[in-house]
Amino acid sequence: MRSISCAKVSNKKISVFLIASIFLMSIFFYGTMLKNTFSFISTDIENSDKNPSTTLNTINLAKESEILSHIIFDSIETDLELTYTTIIVISSHVDNRNRRNMIRETWGSIFNWVTNEKYLIVFVVARTTNARAMIEIADEAKIRRDILYLDIFEDFYLLTKKVIIALTWANKKISFKTLLKGDDDTYMHLDNIIKFVKKIDVTDGYFGNKISNAYVQREGKYQVSKEELEKDFYNPYCSGGGFILTNSSVHKMILLFDLNKIFRIDDAFIGEIAFQAGITVTQADGFFMYNSGCKYEKNVIVSHPNKDPECNNFLLKRSLIDNGKLLRDFKLENQSCFCKNAC
Ligand SMILES: *[C@@H]1O[C@H](CO)[C@@H](O)[C@H](O)[C@H]1NC(C)=O
Numbered sequence: 001m002r003s004i005s006c007a008k009v010s011n012k013k014i015s016v017f018l019i020a021s022i023f024l025m026s027i028f029f030y031g032t033m034l035k036n037t038f039s040f041i042s043t044d045i046e047n048s049d050k051n052p053s054t055t056l057n058t059i060n061l062a063k064e065s066e067i068l069s070h071i072i073f074d075s076i077e078t079d080l081e082l083t084y085t086t087i088i089v090i091s092s093h094v095d096n097r098n099r100r101n102m103i104r105e106t107w108g109s110i111f112n113w114v115t116n117e118k119y120l121i122v123f124v125v126a127r128t129t130n131a132r133a134m135i136e137i138a139d140e141a142k143i144r145r146d147i148l149y150l151d152i153f154e155d156f157y158l159l160t161k162k163v164i165i166a167l168t169w170a171n172k173k174i175s176f177k178t179l180l181k182g183d184d185d186t187y188m189h190l191d192n193i194i195k196f197v198k199k200i201d202v203t204d205g206y207f208g209n210k211i212s213n214a215y216v217q218r219e220g221k222y223q224v225s226k227e228e229l230e231k232d233f234y235n236p237y238c239s240g241g242g243f244i245l246t247n248s249s250v251h252k253m254i255l256l257f258d259l260n261k262i263f264r265i266d267d268a269f270i271g272e273i274a275f276q277a278g279i280t281v282t283q284a285d286g287f288f289m290y291n292s293g294c295k296y297e298k299n300v301i302v303s304h305p306n307k308d309p310e311c312n313n314f315l316l317k318r319s320l321i322d323n324g325k326l327l328r329d330f331k332l333e334n335q336s337c338f339c340k341n342a343c
Pocket residue numbers: 083174175176177178247248
């Protein structure tokens with residue numbers, strides 16, 4: 001059955017909802033209620049300022065607090081004494097608990113890696129119309145302490161907002177050297193990530209699978225209207241399944257964030273902001289963004305798509321054999337791709 005699940009990998013479609021405004025309003029009020037209900041696990045962002053605000057002017061402070069006001073709760077357990085080597089921010093649909101659990105139990109677990117550097121995994125989820133999902137995510141957050149829950153809608157077209165809010169939150173609350181933005185269907189090789197980020201020698205870094213001269217589509221799933229974005233070609237950007245920013249880049253970007261001036265393609269949006277901030281996009285090895293055959297390569301930093309738990313296990317096992325955490329397995333090592341017909 002392997003070939004079937006492998007073939008299916010890229011065929012899943014994200015369904016898109018149009019929500020009536022009345023409904024949006026009722027959800028808005030529900031959100032306020034939830035915020036109060038879950039205040040026991042919310043941290044008061046205003047009072048846990050990591051950066052001296054002197055670097056931000058008043059307009060930015062107002063924008064920043066507007067952006068942060070979309071956080072219903074922040075359950076993240078952090079060590080405030082620590083500067084994390086990397087903070088991994090993962091956009092995850094609230095209903096994808098299975099994917100989050102898979103990550104926590106597999107590549108997200110420190111027991112699988114040899115590095116001693118500190119990293120933090122944060123899942124950024126938003127709401128749906130399903131009240132039960134909200135209760136469940138609150139329970140999950142209480143136990144796992146790795147969820148940032150937002151009062152925006154789970155919608156492909158609102159992923160940009162997730163990224164804006166998550167980066168603003170990280171910049172405000174956590175001390176880190178680098179930030180890796182990923183999705184819940186991305187495999188990540190923590191040892192290689194750490195190796196990569198420790199070698200970064202630029203202040204304003206932005207690394208990943210670089211896409212240049214992409215045409216702004218006006219139709220279909222990736223359509224962006226002229227009102228959203230006037231230009232016909234995107235500035236260079238990195239695929240959103242996994243890219244790395246240095247702390248200085250994040251800091252410069254958040255000064256330009258405005259939730260009212262976004263377009264819906266989240267990775268291209270980050271490229272646009274980087275351009276405005278004077279940050280250069282750098283193509284880097286190991287960012288495998290179109291790996292539908294689930295091929296393992298020793299230098300893998302991130303691999304996407306990674307929806308199939310068996311593909312994930314294959315990549316992890318091969319990584320662990322290479323870092324000495326698992327005994328050698330010649331049969332497995334002879335296999336380059338999980339999807340056997342892919343290589
Ligand atoms: C940013 O990262 C550098 C190392 O790459 C570190 O020395 C510095 O403390 C970090 N800044 C903040 C605000 O965390």
